[in-house]
Structure formats: C-alpha cells, structure tokens
Amino acid sequence: MPEAELHPTAELDETVHQRVRLGILAILSEADRATFTYLREALDVTDGNLSAHVAVLAKAALVRIDKGFVDKRPRTWVRATAKGRSTFQAEISALSKLVGRYRGAN
Amino acid sequence: MVLEQSQAKALLTATAVARARTRSVLSANWFPMILYGVLALVSVPVAELWPWTAVAALWLVGAPLATLATALWYRSRAIEIGVSVNPWPYVVTAVAIVVGCTATGIGGRGGPVSYAGPLFVIGLGYLVFGLLDRSRLGAGFGAAMATIAIIVFALKPQHVYTLTMVPFGAGSVLLGLWNLAQARRTD
Numbered sequence: 001m002p003e004a005e006l007h008p009t010a011e012l013d014e015t016v017h018q019r020v021r022l023g024i025l026a027i028l029s030e031a032d033r034a035t036f037t038y039l040r041e042a043l044d045v046t047d048g049n050l051s052a053h054v055a056v057l058a059k060a061a062l063v064r065i066d067k068g069f070v071d072k073r074p075r076t077w078v079r080a081t082a083k084g085r086s087t088f089q090a091e092i093s094a095l096s097k098l099v100g101r102y103r104g105a106n
Numbered sequence: 107m108v109l110e111q112s113q114a115k116a117l118l119t120a121t122a123v124a125r126a127r128t129r130s131v132l133s134a135n136w137f138p139m140i141l142y143g144v145l146a147l148v149s150v151p152v153a154e155l156w157p158w159t160a161v162a163a164l165w166l167v168g169a170p171l172a173t174l175a176t177a178l179w180y181r182s183r184a185i186e187i188g189v190s191v192n193p194w195p196y197v198v199t200a201v202a203i204v205v206g207c208t209a210t211g212i213g214g215r216g217g218p219v220s221y222a223g224p225l226f227v228i229g230l231g232y233l234v235f236g237l238l239d240r241s242r243l244g245a246g247f248g249a250a251m252a253t254i255a256i257i258v259f260a261l262k263p264q265h266v267y268t269l270t271m272v273p274f275g276a277g278s279v280l281l282g283l284w285n286l287a288q289a290r291r292t293d
Contacts, residue, residue, distance in 0.1 A: 019120060026121040030128040031189045038188030042124060070185050092121065098114045 012098075015060045016091045020045055020053045025088040028063065028080035036076045054078055062087055127292075132191050133239050134183065134289040138176040139282030145172055146275030153267040158220065161267065162211055165224075169204050176200070195238055203231035221266045222259035225274060226252050243284075247277055 016022055023043045027034055034042075040050050057063040062084035066077045080088070145168050153161040177197075184190030210223025229252030236245025251274055258266050 017117075019117060022117060022121055023124045026124040027128045027189070030125050031132060032192040033190055034128075035188035042127060075185075092118070095114050095118050099111060099118060 012094050013087055013091050015056060015062065016087055018053070020049065021057055022088070022091065024050075024053060024057060024078070025062065025080060025084055025091075028078065029085060029088050033066070033077045033079040036078065039078060057084065128189060129240065130288075130292045131187055131189060133241060134285060134292075135235070135239060135241075135244070136282040136286035136289060137179045138172070139278050139285060141172050141175065141282075143275045143278030143280075143282060145169075146271045146278065150268050150271050150275070153271070154265070158215075162220075165207065165211060169207065173200050173204060191238075196235070199231055199234045199238070203227055206231075218259050218262050218266065221270060222255045225258070225270045226255035228274065229253070229255055243281060247281055251277075 016025060020043055024039055027039060027042060036047070036050060036054075039054075040047060043050070045053075054063060054065065058065055061081055063078050063080055066079065068075055068077065145165075149161050149164050149168075152164050177193075177200075180190075180193065180196075206227035207224035210227060211220050214220025214223055229248050229250070232248030232251060233245050234248070236242070236248050254270060254273065258270055263269060
C-alpha cells in the first residue's frame with residue numbers, strides 16, 4: 001500500500017506561519033540584512049509588535065540580531081540565518097501547494 | 107491547523123509584495139552606471155588626441171577611484187535606507203573587472219586586444235551585475251557590450267576605441283538615468 005501523502009498544512013511551520021514573521025523572512029530572503037526601521041515601515045507594524053515577532057524568530061534561530069552605532073546613534077540590524085532562509089522557502093512551498101490543492105479541488 | 111484558501115493566498119500575496127518592494131529598493135545602481143558611463147565618454151577624446159598610454163593612465167587612475175566611490179555610495183545608501191544586499195558577489199565582480207581590464211588593456215599594447223579586451227570584460231561584468239540584480243535590461247546591455255567587443259576584435263575597424271566607448275558610455279549613462287528615475291519613484 002502506498003504511503004499516504006501528507007496534507008500540505010502538515011508542512012507549515014507554526015513559528016513562521018504568521019503574517020509579520022513571514023514578512024520579516026520574506027524581506028530577509030531578498031536582502032543580506034535590514035534595520036528595525038525598514039522592517040517596521042515595510043510591514044506597517046509598531047515597534048513593540050515588531051520586537052516581539054523578531055524575538056520569536058531569533059529564539060528559533062531563524063534570524064540573528066546585530067546591534068551597532070551609526071553616527072553615534074544605535075541601530076539594530078536583523079539578518080536571516082541559513083535555517084531561517086530554508087524554513088522560509090519550505091513555508092512558501094507548503095503555502096503554494098495548499099493554494100494549488102484548493103484550486104484543483106474547485 | 108485550519109487554513110482557508112483565501113488566508114493562504116493572502117499570505118503568499120503579502121510575502122510577494124514584501125519581496126518585490128525590497129528587490130526594487132535594492133536594485134538602485136544609477137550611481138555606478140552614470141559614473142562609469144561618464145568616465146568612458148570622457149576617455150574618448152583622450153584616446154583620439156593622445157597616445158594609447160594616456161587613456162590607459164586615465165583608466166588606471168579613474169577606475170579604482172570610481173570603484174571606491176561606488177563602494178562608499180552603496181555603503182551610505184544601505185545606512186540611509188536600512189536594507190542591504192550581500193556585497194561580496196558585487197565586490198568580487200568589480201575586482202575581476204578592474205583586473206581583467208588592466209590585464210587586457212595594458213597587455214594589448216595599443217592593439218585590438220587592448221580595446222576589445224576591456225570592453226569584453228566590462229560586458230561580462232555588467233552581465234553578472236544584471237543577473238545579480240535580476241535586471242534583464244542590465245544583463246542584456248552587458249551581453250550586447252561583450253558581443254560588440256567580439257565584433258570589433260574580428261573586424262578591427264578604424265577609431266575602434268571611439269566606436270566601442272561611445273555606445274558603452276552613452277548606454278551606461280542612459281541606463282543609469284532610467285534607474286535613477288525608477289529609484290526616485292520607489293524611495
């Protein structure tokens with residue numbers, strides 16, 4: 001008997017599967033690094049909201065946070081780890097499969 | 107995990123929008139395009155009026171300075187907009203262009219290789235930059251320059267430097283101005 005195919009929702013990652021967290025990884029999949037300010041404006045979220053989501057991603061080792069100074073002003077950069085990039089790709093692939101599955105059913 | 111099709115679609119769309127916006131912000135390259143284009147155009151009268159060593163000297167001084175200015179421009183832009191690409195593929199390509207142009211330009215000793223060689227290297231470099239930026243226009247321009255280099259090497263026409271540098275310089279400036287207009291719209 002052939003092995004039952006997993007439903008695409010089983011491939012979704014609970015940590016990444018959230019609009020802001022997926023958005024952060026989407027931006028970092030195109031860029032080497034981005035500042036908190038860029039992410040906040042691009043994703044249209046508050047500082048507190050963004051901080052909470054970045055902390056979740058950092059705890060899961062999907063992003064790394066680098067703090068530094070530019071013209072004596074503190075600046076926080078966020079960059080995706082290798083694990084973060086591969087998790088993002090897997091999430092996009094699972095979401096695409098899911099949309100395709102629904103489309104096929106209709 | 108219950109997920110509606112509309113939710114999955116909305117997430118995919120939001121992700122695609124965030125990626126496209128970031129790609130667009132990062133694709134600004136007007137400064138080096140205009141700078142190298144102007145340098146190429148300025149070098150044309152030098153090549154026409156003085157021996158080939160004069161234009162070689164112009165590039166030997168101008169190209170590293172322009173490369174340094176470009177690196178500083180990308181760095182300050184990254185700080186200003188708050189997002190940056192991995193610089194290493196660009197740095198390696200730029201160094202390869204400078205080394206390749208110097209080797210073929212001086213090694214050709216005023217012959218066809220000294221004119222066609224640097225243009226071929228520059229064309230390949232622009233092609234790589236275009237692929238890195240996912241810019242069909244930039245990659246196409248690079249491929250066209252490399253093709254022109256092969257043609258002039260085969261035909262060896264008169265005023266070969268002018269014939270190659272005018273389209274390269276003008277094309278680079280025009281692409282730079284187009285990119286600047288795009289960047290102004292995105293920023």
